[in-house]
Amino acid sequence: MSFWSAVAIALAGTAAGMINTIVGSGTLITFPTLLFFGVNPLAANVSNTVGLVAGGASGAWGYRHELTGQAPTVRRLIPLSFIGSVIGAALLLILPPSAFNAIVPALIGIALVLVLVGPRIQAWASRDRHEQPAWHAPIMGVGVLVAGVYGGYFGAAQGVLLMGLFSALSSEPLQRLNGYKNVLALVVNLVAAVLFVVFAREHIDWLVVVLIAAGSALGGVLGARVGRRLPPNALRAVIVVIGIVAVVKLIWFP
Structure with missing residues (x-):
């Protein structure tokens, strides 16, 4: 790998760390970059996942203030993300890459709709109520599990899926929901x-891992500083734009 290739991959990692912290879909930057520089697709996917853990950690830490007092909710959701990610990672090692390609754009599209109409759904469901409807919690749990499976399998736009789910089923402030998303996405990636590392070590390019880890760790810090300052409507707009880019990329430029 040349010096400039390494620089480009590290910069892609920085951009991915920022985008993942603000909304998700940073893999749509790093994965194509790795393919462009000749990294095998499976090795690119696996190495990218390992490298982006550093960015997930710095981004989650950057949102720690939004999560103050939210330990019970986080503890309830983390095991679901954990189980889902184990299933997804196992599927990646067992199934052909084309297995999920047909449904991923549809999942992201549904998530975008939920991000846009989430406040209206909340207003309707909570009308004349002072508490969340009882069915929201189990539906959210199932959604977090499914997002974990998807994130363990590929990961691109996992954040969009989670934010769509949270927007529709939670009345918490959007920035707090983004904090939830960052913690759960970190669990899935980790x-x-x-x-x-245990079962597919032969597919890991450790130089790629180091470059993406260094870049994404910086990107996570920067992304938290930017994302926490975005007003709710601006954050929704960013989520929708990135989600649309993800759908276009996955359908027309696989």
């Missing part, structure tokens, strides 16, 4: 990374 679990998948550990499984890849």
